[in-house]
Amino acid sequence: MAAMRDSARRTIRCAIYTRKSSEEGLDQEFNSLDAQFEACAAYIASQKAEGWKLLPQRYDDGGISGGTLDRPAIQRLVTDVEAGKVDMIVVYKIDRLTRSLTDFSRLIDRLDAVDCSFVSVTQAFNTSTSMGRLTLNVLLSFAQFEREVTSERIRDKIAASKKKGMWMGGMVPTGYDTDPNPGSRGLVINPSEAENVRALFELYDKHECLSTVAARARAQGIRSKDRTFASGKTYGGAVLSHGSIHNMLTNPIYVGRIRHKLEVYDGLHEAIIDEGLWTRVQEKLREHAARPRVRDRVTRALKQPDQKSPLAGKLMDETGDRLTPSHSTRKTEGGHKRIRYYVSRRLMRGAADDPSGWRLPALKLERAVCGAIINHLDEAGEKLFRDPDPVAVYKAQHALSDLRTRLETHDGETLRDIVGLVRVAPTRLRIELDPGRIADALDLSPDGLADDQLAIETGFELRRRGVEVKIVTGQFERAPDQTLINAIARAHQWLAEARRGVSLAAIGRRHGWTDSPVRQRIRLAFLSPDITRAILEGRQPPELTLQFLLTNPVPLDWDAQAQALGFADQKFP
Numbered sequence: 114m115a116a117m118r119d120s121a122r123r124t125i126r127c128a129i130y131t132r133k134s135s136e137e138g139l140d141q142e143f144n145s146l147d148a149q150f151e152a153c154a155a156y157i158a159s160q161k162a163e164g165w166k167l168l169p170q171r172y173d174d175g176g177i178s179g180g181t182l183d184r185p186a187i188q189r190l191v192t193d194v195e196a197g198k199v200d201m202i203v204v205y206k207i208d209r210l211t212r213s214l215t216d217f218s219r220l221i222d223r224l225d226a227v228d229c230s231f232v233s234v235t236q237a238f239n240t241s242t243s244m245g246r247l248t249l250n251v252l253l254s255f256a257q258f259e260r261e262v263t264s265e266r267i268r269d270k271i272a273a274s275k276k277k278g279m280w281m282g283g284m285v286p287t288g289y290d291t292d293p294n295p296g297s298r299g300l301v302i303n304p305s306e307a308e309n310v311r312a313l314f315e316l317y318d319k320h321e322c323l324s325t326v327a328a329r330a331r332a333q334g335i336r337s338k339d340r341t342f343a344s345g346k347t348y349g350g351a352v353l354s355h356g357s358i359h360n361m362l363t364n365p366i367y368v369g370r371i372r373h374k375l376e377v378y379d380g381l382h383e384a385i386i387d388e389g390l391w392t393r394v395q396e397k398l399r400e401h402a403a404r405p406r407v408r409d410r411v412t413r414a415l416k417q418p419d420q421k422s423p424l425a426g427k428l429m430d431e432t433g434d435r436l437t438p439s440h441s442t443r444k445t446e447g448g449h450k451r452i453r454y455y456v457s458r459r460l461m462r463g464a465a466d467d468p469s470g471w472r473l474p475a476l477k478l479e480r481a482v483c484g485a486i487i488n489h490l491d492e493a494g495e496k497l498f499r500d501p502d503p504v505a506v507y508k509a510q511h512a513l514s515d516l517r518t519r520l521e522t523h524d525g526e527t528l529r530d531i532v533g534l535v536r537v538a539p540t541r542l543r544i545e546l547d548p549g550r551i552a553d554a555l556d557l558s559p560d561g562l563a564d565d566q567l568a569i570e571t572g573f574e575l576r577r578r579g580v581e582v583k584i585v586t587g588q589f590e591r592a593p594d595q596t597l598i599n600a601i602a603r604a605h606q607w608l609a610e611a612r613r614g615v616s617l618a619a620i621g622r623r624h625g626w627t628d629s630p631v632r633q634r635i636r637l638a639f640l641s642p643d644i645t646r647a648i649l650e651g652r653q654p655p656e657l658t659l660q661f662l663l664t665n666p667v668p669l670d671w672d673a674q675a676q677a678l679g680f681a682d683q684k685f686p
Contacts, residue, residue, distance in 0.1 A: 136176035
């Protein structure tokens with residue numbers, strides 16, 4: 114009988130996974146990964162009577178955050194699991210496997226599909242029961258919350274330090290070195306590099322052309338900063354590109370300031386460029402950024418008015434990133450059609466999969482901006498003038514009518530002249546008019562215009578139908594998403610049942626599902642009351658669909674939810 118029991122006992126092949134977020138201490142002979150491995154190996158040895166057997170392969174991720182599954186060892190482990198080589202994953206703590214609730218749900222689904230379980234040697238629970246899974250979700254939620262709170266603390270510390278003018282690390286800009294004083298985090302001027310920086314500013318101040326500056330810099334032997342990293346790898350000494358020169362010319366670090374996102378603060382370091390030279394260069398850069406880009410004289414001669422990009426240099430998204438003109442060519446029966454776009458610079462620099470980036474059809478955006486300006490001028494009326502003198506208003510009527518006509522015909526030159534800046538956000542469009550240009554068009558002094566009427570706030574929405582994209586502006590009503598509302602109501606019902614002791618597996622069987630989609634959807638019950646109310650009233654961003662909520666992480670913190678789900682600009686009661 115004993116022999117029969119031994120033969121019937123299944124061998125459980127166990128793989129140990131270890132992870133450490135930072136690289137600190139990994140070069141030691143016995144490090145944190147080794148300590149985790151030994152603890153897990155001892156636990157597996159204690160379960161030998163149950164048929165547990167340790168596999169020889171090690172799966173170690175050192176110096177990688179648990180906020181992502183893009184880790185070499187975990188990917189190799191999952192591949193082996195799906196190949197049927199592993200029956201049980203053993204970890205020291207749950208957060209060693211992942212700190213993301215969404216990633217965990219996806220990982221569990223993949224493990225369930227091949228009948229693989231996992232165990233934490235310091236947290237006793239059984240993932241084969243609904244209560245064990247609920248306990249696991251709670252523990253993991255706290256792990257994710259801890260990671261998010263830590264990130265917020267770090268961001269707040271960096272922001273507070275930069276407000277005081279402190280250099281907070283990163284790539285040291287050309288012209289500076291880090292302060293050799295161990296107690297200081299400041300910057301000190303590198304004399305030879307500082308001369309090169311001054312030369313670049315003076316070259317642009319003289320020639321007003323990045324191509325000329327790049328050619329002169331190459332001739333004078335001005336190269337990028339030589340850098341040596343902690344790993345011993347060296348980088349730099351390359352010819353300066355147009356983009357690198359432009360970044361240097363627009364970096365306020367050289368005039369003694371520190372930039373943090375959209376804000377600029379006085380720095381504690383010494384300036385390389387004087388204020389006068391800095392101001393002249395910035396004005397010339399802005400002036401040339403607004404010019405339409407053409408490749409050669411032939412292209413310039415053949416370009417049609419509607420092919421220019423009047424908003425070039427004037428578009429910015431909610432992150433502060435500029436939108437740059439781009440185009441594609443489509444083959445038609447009559448030849449080739451050139452289609453223009455405004456594209457976030459981060460997408461053009463290689464982050465093509467960044468979901469926050471913009472790729473807007475240029476002609477439709479320009480027409481939407483023209484329409485918003487026309488509506489604003491019609492509604493503003495006399496409020497456009499600081500002191501609505503009847504004579505001045507009467508004289509301006511003809512000029513306003515002419516301006517309106519030119520905008521109705523989508524005249525690119527007029528649009529370029531009167532627009533100072535356009536800010537694009539997921540649900541809002543802010544258009545800042547150039548007071549000097551508007552005053553010139555109306556034959557008035559800029560002082561005669563009301564400042565509060567020179568900024569236009571309007572609704573903004575991208576609507577898709579197949580491959581076609583339509584841009585809608587204005588104050589529009591959006592119908593409530595009944596599919597999303599039904600899913601939220603069902604999630605609250607399921608949560609109430611779970612609190613009464615009904616298992617998620619039982620709820621799933623009632624719908625003909627496994628418990629996995631139930632666990633995925635029950636998270637909707639943890640949306641904040643304000644966000645839930647906005648969804649019921651149809652005030653959610655257009656991209657906030659049920660599919661979006663099921664496939665993207667949703668923070669537990671309500672303020673973080675508002676930021677992540679596009680409600681940051683809505684004022685809740």
